[in-house]
Amino acid sequence: MRREELQGDCQGEWRGWEKPSRAAFAYSKTVPDTMCQWILYAWLPWKLHTHSKQFDHALNRNFSNLPSAFVLPSRDALFLGDRVIVYLPRCADTNAEVRKLSAQILDVFFSISLSLPRPIASSSGVDIELSYSALSSLEDVIAILRRDASIDPSEVFNRVVSSVCILLTKNELLVTLHGCSVAIADKVKQSAEGAIQAVIEFVVKRGNELKETDISRTTQSLLSATVHVTEKYLRQETLAAISSLAENTSSKIVFNEVLATAGRDIISKDISRLRGGWPMQDAFYAFSQHTILSFLFLEHVMSVLNQIPVLNGDLEKGGTSGHSTDGHIDNDILQAAIFAVTAFFRGGGKVGKRAVEQSYSAVLAALLLQLGGCHGLASSGQGEPLRALLIAFHAFCECVGDLEMGKILARDGEQNENEKWITLIGDLAGCISIKRPKEVPAICLILSESLNRPQRYLREAAAAAVSEFVRYSDGFDSLLEKMVEAFSRHVFDDSPTVRRLCLKGLVQIPSVHILRYTTEVLGVILALLDDSDESVQFTAVSCLLMVLESSPHEAVEPILFNLSVRLRNIQAKPSLSPSHLPGALLKDPHATLVEATAGVPRLVPLITMTCMNSNIRANAFAAFGALSNYGVGAQREAFLEQVHAALPRLVLHLHDDDLSVRQACRNTLKRITSVMEVEGMFALFNTQCLSSDHSKRTIPIEHLFCTFRSDYEDFVRDLTRQCIQHLAPRIDAYMASIIQAYDAPWPVIQANAIYFSSCMLCLSDDQHMSAIYYTQVFGLVVTKMSRSADAIVRATCSSALGLLLKSTNSLSWRIARLD
Known part of the structure; x- marks a missing residue:
């Protein structure tokens, strides 16, 4: 590009107040003096006018008598959000002249913006004073750059970013954040790092101003950047920015966007063959290793697993679900959540393991419920979720050191015929009761609540586990009371499997407590002797034989x-x-x-x-x-x-x-x-x-x-x-x-x-x-x-x-x- 073309492009930008031409700016790196001279001398009257705090408002009334070239534009016409994300990362460039030039350009733009009428809502004296103070700080940095080009670039960049963070309005901030993906993918490594650093600074200091949609769009921009960034270090830095966004805004929204993107990737890409690895898995690793977010992310993924209706045909007659009835979408999110917990268990390190141990009961309860749900999917011909869940369950066992439970899964995990998965869940519950008896009360409370779920397979999984846990409830009187109440309430469930498992649970009350509940148990047995399902009848008669031995x-x-x-x-x-x-x-x-x-x-x-x-x-x-x-x-x-x-x-x-x-x-x-x-x-x-x-x-x-x-x-x-x-x-x-x-x-x-x-x-x-x-x-x-x-x-x-x-x-x- 010739110098004349560059100058013409820039002058056109000045006349039309359009978004900055990246081609013009790219060329300015090779001819910084030309660009610098144009900015400083073409816009000098504006700069001088900006420093005059005693602005003569009467001049505005006379603008109508002036040629259109001298009429002040609105601040929105400056497109400061777009300009900042272009020029700010250049303040971290390897070339000293580019760094100085970029800072000067930002200074000019904000000088102009402060001379323009501001919205009434943001015209308070405090904001104006703070803005002028930030602009003054920015000019101090530029003065230092002029005197000493050898000054530490990182210190200079930090001061520029701090000033810009204050000078941006909320809308300009949002535009800057939403456009960060291209800046992060810059070929100049230092500029890309600068863009990431700027995003983190903006999020930390002004994240409380972002609404849900703003957080969602910013997360999408950062995720898009991880896809285009192939260098591992830059990807990790971008993921750190996403973590910062989750930490300083709404982690739930950020996590949801990550899971949704992962779900789309699973169905549209071969994630095992992506160049540089799958970015979403790296995001899962980053969350699991984050000292603050690890627990929040694990909790969020477990809640997602618990909310997904894993089988659309799994609702009983008259049942309703507040979730999407689109099985394809649900299945995508389900698989994404399973991939997420697998990555968490395998890549969380000490931080992730500590989070898993703290949430052991909630995690295990969710996995047991999903084991029932995925077996339901497998029985309908969808075997992939079950295979993915078994991998996640094995990873969980390795993470917490429950090797015996891993052996049970390896032996019977994929057995789906004749309700063998019910026996599998019972075996797992028995293993947990022996290895981690202190976790049993919390797990039972979660699963007892799950007996109210509208999905049949989830209720069956919960009943299978709780009916086994009750055998080990000795010493937990209050817990036993709640379990008996849950069993008695669900012995008339629409599912024959739930009915017989609840009855089985009542009969397996520890012998030291069974006399307290004998009358209640016999009443339930009496009702189920007339059950229309033979398996329930058989369970009722068998249980009656057991109870009569000590009644x-x-x-x-x-x-x-x-x-x-x-x-x-x-x-x-x-x-x-x-x-x-x-x-x-x-x-x-x-x-x-x-x-x-x-x-x-x-x-x-x-x-x-x-x-x-x-x-x-x-x-x-x-x-x-x-x-x-x-x-x-x-x-x-x-x-x-x-x-x-x-x-x-x-x-x-x-x-x-x-x-x-x-x-x-x-x-x-x-x-x-x-x-x-x-x-x-x-x-x-x-x-x-x-x-x-x-x-x-x-x-x-x-x-x-x-x-x-x-x-x-x-x-x-x-x-x-x-x-x-x-x-x-x-x-x-x-x-x-x-x-x-x-x-x-x-x-x-x-x-x-x-x-x-x-x-x-x-x-x-x-x-x-x-x-x-x-x-x-x-x-x-x-x-x-x-x-x-x-x-x-x-x-x-x-x-x-x-x-x-x-x-x-x-x-x-x-x-x-x-x-």
Whole structure:
């Protein structure tokens, strides 16, 4: 560029009051004398006028009579914000003349600006005096530069920056900060450093003037500079400026901008291959190593993780979320937050580790919740967040030295089938309870609150952890009270997993405290015995067995009747065909036969279906037997009726295909004899054939089933004789219950029902019962024999027909049919 072009460019700038031409200024570095002379002599009248504090305001009224070239422009037309960020960094240039020239240019611009009308809001005497003082300081620096070019450049630059910081208006300051990215990316290293130093100075002294949008835009400018700066040292200095902005303004806004930028980078760039590394990761490292910001940044990232609805389909019916429903955006922020904590755990050094230790409970609670949320994403086909979180979790374990927890994660971290992640969280909670028992109360309080979250997977993760932590709550009475309250409130959660985990937590209350909560726990179990989900039912029955081992009589007796009814009906659903009901009950298929024995109501449910889950059946039978310990006193008669109602089913499942069901029925039959008080029953229920099991026999396999079947049929005949002899009034109810089992889903139970009912009819002399049931049973047996595809059913039907035809009731039945 020729000198004439430079002068023309600069004069054009003067006439139009446009933003400074960087091309002109760049050339001025090579010809500083020309630029300096032009500035000083072309604008000298303005400079002289600026120093006259007694400004003649009357001159302003006469400006309208002057040519337009002499009319004063407004201060905004000077674009001081843009000019400052161009010239100020040059005050740190390697060339002494450029430093001097740049300071002089700034002096001229601010001299002009102070001669112009100022906004009313900023016209106070204090501001004006401060501005003139700053301008005077700036001129002192220029005078020193003229006398001694060897003066320390850093000292000179610091004084220039201090003066400019005072001279800028708020709007000019904002423009300067927003335009800093280009100055920081300057090719001259010293100028770039000067720009960074100036930004830090402005932020430290005037950061309180910045609004949210100003902080956000300044952060974006600084982040943009980190992308364009490839030299590691300058990038670190720029990150220091961002840290200063966070420290002196709103750290939350700065952190949010960093995370948002990181999220955009993750989806739009291959961050592992960026030249010079990923700037956002360097920002995470800078925050983690900052003595003040490390704790704030970790706290902020944890709050972000806790606020993100990690799975859009994770809300229950009717649930709402105050967060964005845009899954793509949420996933970006989630991944950015996970990358941030990973970098924090790995690169924070001693400062970061201290922050993690101070926030151990909050960090671990957030990671556990996210583990549940990311497993939810993985189950929907989004596996990347889970993999990233596991890396972060491993980094956390290494940071705090929890190596055992790291081993658990390495073993089961990615297991997602059959809710194995629930077990994983329970294992992690157990490990934490042993390694860091002092952290358990704080973690439990956080997770207990998380049971109120609208996202299902987060509630399940919280329930999985708290239900395990409760085992180690001994010594924390107030904490235990809150945990029990949370469990009791959420046992009716929409999620079956949360319901059963809360119930599990109630049952795992330490033994020294369980007696205080027995009544409450039993009430919850009673309600969940009717749950529509089988896993919850199974948990309820299993927990009932555990609680009954130590429950006092006064806690069980008030609900003994309801518990026994629930246990019998846990398998009961409408499924019985009306053709299987006694004729008197066909009018109402939902009827319940009510009789009275010694003034005590006797309930016989007529519409039932056996549960297909063998574990539930086994535990239900076992729990019913455990209730016999409480069937004494005032509740004895009511419970006795439930025993008689359950007896036929117990006998039928005594020869069940499932070993656990057989054992449960065998033990229960032995236990209920104390309640029945029937002569001969105790000896019968303790016979060798009842106490043995075909699975333990050593006879050849081809004879195994037949031998056990024969033993069972012998037992049924003996039991039938005892019932007819001692329990004749109840035979009718027994028959109604046995006939229902003709449609059981298991062939062996159908065969048991056929044989049991045939024995009842053959060995009984009750003509009334024969008149009601003989025809029905005979017809059902014939039908089963001709239509059943199972050999055991057909064989038993053949045997049963023989018994029916040989019985003494057969002749009277045939005569009745002929009549």
